[in-house]
Amino acid sequence: MSTNASDGLNRRLVLGALGALPTLPALFGATIAEAQTAAADPLPSWNNTPAKFGILEFIRATTGDPSSATFVPPGERIAEFDQDGTLWVEHPLYTQFVYCLDRVGVLAKEQPALKDREPFKTVLSGDAAALAKLSDRDLFEIVLTTQSGMTVQAFAADVKTWLATARDPRWKRPYTDLIYQPMLEVLHYFRANGYQTFIATGGSGSFVRVYSEQVYGIPPQQVSGTEQPAKYGYGKDQTPMLTYEPKLVLDNLGAGKIENFWLTYGRRPNASFGNSSSDDQQILEYAKAGAGVRLSMLVLHDDAKREYAYGPAQGLPDTKVGTFSQALYDEAMKSGWFVISMKNDWKRIFAFDG
């Protein structure tokens, strides 16, 4: 992204911000910098750009003055966050999918017949080019097969063990280190102001729930995801058990994310954060369409140096994982959402950036 394009982005962000939040102008300029020096900055990893001001202003407008028309009572404060690409790194593969690929090897030892069956044969071949060509249906079958047949406790224990040893190939760190520090600050800031924070993920809720409390401070019951059913039955000594099945009951892709969020929580988020056209468009639309002051934000991955750069919005490379289309970008600008530029709006990306 060139400096010019970046300048253009910032101008559009300011316009979007002004349209979205009636009282935002009061927070711009020197006063905000002064206020932040005086008080502790709740978002120290954010540059002083419109995205940050938009968050601060949203919290002020909805939690500051109980007599204000924009005030939201504590019990009704709901903030929703996508996970992959919004709270942590999703490239080059969704972390959950790396887990599933690793599990194919484990399963093949238990069920040797898998070695001759596609798409498992391809996964086991280690042929990266062939792997990249697997269809969505293949990927889907891999997830359902590798995440079923276990009790819910055995699955959680397996994910936990895997997360303790698996390392991201670029940073050589546990995947749970690859959380965006600026977003962790947003989660804390929202909760400190009485918001309940939720994850709504296109991935498996059952996977995210294993670490969501420890890593994000979000308890399992506030994680909504794509879900395989857990079948009730009895084990040894008639012990009751729940065992994951190789099918889907809730599909959080596309509009499914807000449909299932409503289904399970009966709530419209006051604030919604996402990054992808395939997953986050409808829930951000629905959050923004509610009464009062609303906040919809999209993370744009435009920082190839510190993380990754992909779009295809704003001319960034089009990749298979986490697509952010130009149409979604345009909708965001038109509808008063914020687009967070990782390059321009975030002082640092990870806690280990120092």
Place this chain on the structure above:
Amino acid sequence: MSTNASDGLNRRLVLGALGALPTLPALFGATIAEAQTAAADPLPSWNNTPAKFGILEFIRATTGDPSSATFVPPGERIAEFDQDGTLWVEHPLYTQFVYCLDRVGVLAKEQPALKDREPFKTVLSGDAAALAKLSDRDLFEIVLTTQSGMTVQAFAADVKTWLATARDPRWKRPYTDLIYQPMLEVLHYFRANGYQTFIATGGSGSFVRVYSEQVYGIPPQQVSGTEQPAKYGYGKDQTPMLTYEPKLVLDNLGAGKIENFWLTYGRRPNASFGNSSSDDQQILEYAKAGAGVRLSMLVLHDDAKREYAYGPAQGLPDTKVGTFSQALYDEAMKSGWFVISMKNDWKRIFAFDG
């Protein structure tokens, strides 16, 4: 229920209680009565019987002493409650079903063709005998038809309006007055001790969420129910909207209640309250099977005078709504669950009992 049968029940309850809670004996006898006189009684509508002591002891064991092996950290305290027959009256018809029957009349005005279509024709005839003969499939169709085609907001508003005017035929009161006061005290007592309280209902979560916060202090996001999908779409001016569809996506009957509880919250309840063989058996089993001190309780409707008497457990009449089988009763006794006798364990049933 004869006095003898009632005495037998109490003896079995004591045995069940002793088996369930290792430290229970310390709470029996004069000391508990003294302690309750000294401190404010958190369960004033309960008689001083084993059921009450079981609740008090469960809270003491799981929240009292952080160094105890039975202590549960605050973030992990989950209590689950069935609604119909456990938190409020379910006879002669589930309240939600009364709403659906009333809505048939409203719908027939909007869609005159319904008047000639079964089972709607029977409902509109007002013939109580014919109505009582409708099959489960008929009832199911009535619920799906009357609860769909509306946006989620329009549905909630309609339920709210209905609840404000509808009256229970026996007590001539709003249905939301027919909450069991002893159970309200349990909800408050659990929350005061750091438990998150959840409803898991065989009825529609979307229905219960309309009043759950106001009536039970349980927010919508902690209500899990049988669910019709809410389809995403756009209304006038491209306004995003969610509209209920006439199908099922989550079915909370039988084992479905714990399967869906896990699916949406990823939690095993520490305590579980129910009353019916068709709905509550598996979730009570699963709650009780967890590690540490667990509490599973069943409400037995054995008070024909103050509420209703039905079973068929303990020789009470077998009715279509809210069946509590003798097999479930026997399982409760064998497994260290508590059976709450409304007649013997509850000092009063409703707040308006004075």
